[in-house]
Amino acid sequence: MSKQPVNRQWLLARRPEGAVKPCDFRYREGAIPTPSEGDVLLRTLYFGYDASQRIWLTEDGGYMPPIRIGEPMRAMGIGQVVESHDPAYAAGDLVEGFMSWQDYAIVRSDGPMPLRLLPKADYPLSWNLGVFGVGGLTAYFGVTDGLKVKPGDTVVVSAATGATGSLAGGIAKALGAKKVIGIAGGPEKCRWIVEKAGYDAAIDYQNENLDARLAELCPEGVDAYFDNVGGDMLDTLLLRMAPRGRVLICGAMSSGYTDVKLKGPSNYMRICTHMLTMQGILLFFYRDQLAEGAQQLGRWVAQGKLHVEENLFEGFEKAPELLPTMFSGKKPGKLLLKVADPT
Amino acid sequence: MSKQPVNRQWLLARRPEGAVKPCDFRYREGAIPTPSEGDVLLRTLYFGYDASQRIWLTEDGGYMPPIRIGEPMRAMGIGQVVESHDPAYAAGDLVEGFMSWQDYAIVRSDGPMPLRLLPKADYPLSWNLGVFGVGGLTAYFGVTDGLKVKPGDTVVVSAATGATGSLAGGIAKALGAKKVIGIAGGPEKCRWIVEKAGYDAAIDYQNENLDARLAELCPEGVDAYFDNVGGDMLDTLLLRMAPRGRVLICGAMSSGYTDVKLKGPSNYMRICTHMLTMQGILLFFYRDQLAEGAQQLGRWVAQGKLHVEENLFEGFEKAPELLPTMFSGKKPGKLLLKVADPT
Numbered sequence: 001m002s003k004q005p006v007n008r009q010w011l012l013a014r015r016p017e018g019a020v021k022p023c024d025f026r027y028r029e030g031a032i033p034t035p036s037e038g039d040v041l042l043r044t045l046y047f048g049y050d051a052s053q054r055i056w057l058t059e060d061g062g063y064m065p066p067i068r069i070g071e072p073m074r075a076m077g078i079g080q081v082v083e084s085h086d087p088a089y090a091a092g093d094l095v096e097g098f099m100s101w102q103d104y105a106i107v108r109s110d111g112p113m114p115l116r117l118l119p120k121a122d123y124p125l126s127w128n129l130g131v132f133g134v135g136g137l138t139a140y141f142g143v144t145d146g147l148k149v150k151p152g153d154t155v156v157v158s159a160a161t162g163a164t165g166s167l168a169g170g171i172a173k174a175l176g177a178k179k180v181i182g183i184a185g186g187p188e189k190c191r192w193i194v195e196k197a198g199y200d201a202a203i204d205y206q207n208e209n210l211d212a213r214l215a216e217l218c219p220e221g222v223d224a225y226f227d228n229v230g231g232d233m234l235d236t237l238l239l240r241m242a243p244r245g246r247v248l249i250c251g252a253m254s255s256g257y258t259d260v261k262l263k264g265p266s267n268y269m270r271i272c273t274h275m276l277t278m279q280g281i282l283l284f285f286y287r288d289q290l291a292e293g294a295q296q297l298g299r300w301v302a303q304g305k306l307h308v309e310e311n312l313f314e315g316f317e318k319a320p321e322l323l324p325t326m327f328s329g330k331k332p333g334k335l336l337l338k339v340a341d342p343t
Numbered sequence: 344m345s346k347q348p349v350n351r352q353w354l355l356a357r358r359p360e361g362a363v364k365p366c367d368f369r370y371r372e373g374a375i376p377t378p379s380e381g382d383v384l385l386r387t388l389y390f391g392y393d394a395s396q397r398i399w400l401t402e403d404g405g406y407m408p409p410i411r412i413g414e415p416m417r418a419m420g421i422g423q424v425v426e427s428h429d430p431a432y433a434a435g436d437l438v439e440g441f442m443s444w445q446d447y448a449i450v451r452s453d454g455p456m457p458l459r460l461l462p463k464a465d466y467p468l469s470w471n472l473g474v475f476g477v478g479g480l481t482a483y484f485g486v487t488d489g490l491k492v493k494p495g496d497t498v499v500v501s502a503a504t505g506a507t508g509s510l511a512g513g514i515a516k517a518l519g520a521k522k523v524i525g526i527a528g529g530p531e532k533c534r535w536i537v538e539k540a541g542y543d544a545a546i547d548y549q550n551e552n553l554d555a556r557l558a559e560l561c562p563e564g565v566d567a568y569f570d571n572v573g574g575d576m577l578d579t580l581l582l583r584m585a586p587r588g589r590v591l592i593c594g595a596m597s598s599g600y601t602d603v604k605l606k607g608p609s610n611y612m613r614i615c616t617h618m619l620t621m622q623g624i625l626l627f628f629y630r631d632q633l634a635e636g637a638q639q640l641g642r643w644v645a646q647g648k649l650h651v652e653e654n655l656f657e658g659f660e661k662a663p664e665l666l667p668t669m670f671s672g673k674k675p676g677k678l679l680l681k682v683a684d685p686t
Contacts, residue, residue, distance in 0.1 A: 062612075062616050063616035063617070230612075235607070243628070244628065249611065249612070249614045249615045250615060251615070252612055252615075261609055262609050262610075262611070262612060263607065263609065264578070264606065264607025264608040264609040264610070264611050265607040265608075265611060266604055266605050266606065266607040267605075267607070268592065268605070268607050268608060268611070268621075269405075269573070269592070269595055269605060270623075271592040271621060271622065271623040272592045272593060272594070272595075272623040272624065272625065273405050273406035273623070273625060274406070274623065274625075275622075275623040275624065275625045275628050276622070276623055277620060277621070277622045277623075278611075278614060278620070278621040278622070279614065279618075279619070279620045279621070280613075280614040280615040280616070280617065280618040280619055280620075281615065281618065282615065282616060282617075282618045285586070285587065285618050
């Protein structure tokens with residue numbers, strides 16, 4: 001395997017204030033790192049975009065250590081092993097996991113999530129970052145284990161065109177939900193939700209009254225709500241939950257994940273008076289079940305029950321400019337950047 | 344059974360603004376009501392005090408219809424059947440359930456909770472409103488089913504001198520919790536928690552730094568938090584929960600249950616990043632298991648594992664003046680008013 005002479009990198013130049021901007025990163029051509037005991041040296045092929053990248057950019061970092069100034073930006077990615085000092089991986093293997101915006105990255109399997117070895121498959125390699133990656137698996141464990149969706153349930157999903165939300169509806173339908181409703185902004189996205197992503201109905205929160213539409217579509221209340229948005233939307237939904245309803249806290253897109261202190265859900269006492277359950281989802285806690293989840297997702301895709309949508313760009317130079325679009329009306333589906341082909 | 348000539352009543356005179364006051368009620372001597380088909384006419388013997396009475400006084404009513412101006416104030420109570428038009432009850436039976444502040448009340452078994460027939464027992468009748476009533480059963484199902492406390496858990500309970508909180512700690516210990524910590528206001532209450540209610544430690548939130556004390560007492564985080572307080576205390580606890588920790592939303596004493604809009608927990612995204620579960624508790628959902636719960640509580644009381652504390656007053660005229668003390672530093676244990684003896 002021939003190494004490129006340079007290692008292109010996008011480093012964090014400064015901690016973003018408010019919305020993340022391309023100029024928060026700076027380009028550098030560095031040396032290809034030398035792996036030590038236990039390290040795996042990868043050539044990166046694809047980067048996925050996730051809203052949680054904005055959280056990693058805060059001082060706090062959220063559930064991960066924060067990215068430091070001067071470090072390459074962290075991202076989920078697909079890579080190919082160049083040199084391995086970990087017996088679990090061999091040169092040439094294709095893997096998915098935590099990487100960073102550079103051509104060559106060193107990864108260790110003792111991190112929060114080990115690198116996942118990718119099987120030879122007849123679907124596009126990039127699907128391992130989407131339907132079989134963080135988005136798909138979060139939707140899978142969120143709907144099955146978190147929300148425990150069962151036949152007959154009425155299910156609502158916010159940010160329903162996102163990498164996770166676009167799959168959560170189909171998963172709920174596959175489990176027998178009676179009615180699955182997606183929330184998104186604008187008529188075009190709402191049409192996509194119903195025509196492509198398999199939702200029974202859509203609510204355009206920008207142009208419709210969310211509460212009135214929920215009352216109309218869910219006269220007996222919402223059994224399960226997959227929340228990617230938080231804020232006022234979560235508060236509105238809390239008042240529309242059926243007794244013993246379940247709420248999954250998956251994200252808070254309404255906050256933009258900036259450093260701004262979040263507004264808590266003021267209607268949270270509905271948890272008490274309607275005996276609701278509000279639960280979180282973080283894939284780290286499912287690390288031993290990921291392969292099983294991906295297999296089930298694969299069966300549903302093969303059966304035509306899940307619609308896979310990619311929003312694929314190409315070229316290492318585009319890495320920073322795509323990140324802000326996560327928070328400002330990107331197209332439906334998984335946002336991805338291809339930077340190289342496997343050998 | 345001889346009927347008294349009059350039916351003393353405390354009616355709601357006006358909807359309280361802010362803290363409830365005795366002058367929000369007015370006294371009247373009315374007629375003894377005449378029961379119809381399906382009705383049970385009771386003579387009331389004891390009234391229990393519950394923070395949720397303040398919620399029933401709001402326009403909204405919370406999880407029950409609001410009490411209307413001019414109606415007798417609703418309360419949990421113990422009564423004796425005078426005349427029954429419901430085959431499940433006979434004259435002379437002692438029962439516990441939803442009643443109101445009057446000597447004679449008509450109750451129907453098709454309400455949210457049927458009247459509970461009280462067994463002949465060798466413990467005080469009033470215990471059916473405390474350890475075997477709403478407080479004890481809420482603590483029981485909250486700790487066992489809601490929080491799923493298991494051996495080795497670190498458990499925190501707020502408002503730990505209350506009718507529910509004072510029992511939740513002992514129940515958690517009986518289930519094998521490693522460390523059970525109560526939160527209360529003032530050194531006297533904190534002493535009581537440890538010396539009487541069986542807690543391992545107490546935190547005086549009025550005189551100590553709650554967060555620092557939690558860090559010291561729970562270095563590995565809190566596995567289960569029984570929240571009776573809400574507000575800033577809930578926010579502080581959310582940051583101290585262990586991964587996969589469970590929070591039970593039982594009450595929000597910090598709000599005083601007035602009409603004031605609650606402040607939601609701004610740290611609720613910890614639910615996502617630490618994969619917490621936040622769940623509610625409302626006894627209506629356990630109506631078929633209440634007898635079983637009371638039996639288990641009885642066994643623990645007999646084994647000396649639960650401390651029963653009553654804060655008992657006597658005299659129908661005191662009904663309104665005791666209600667505000669629920670929110671302003673009453674003594675530990677269950678607040679009760681005795682108004683008559685059974686025949």
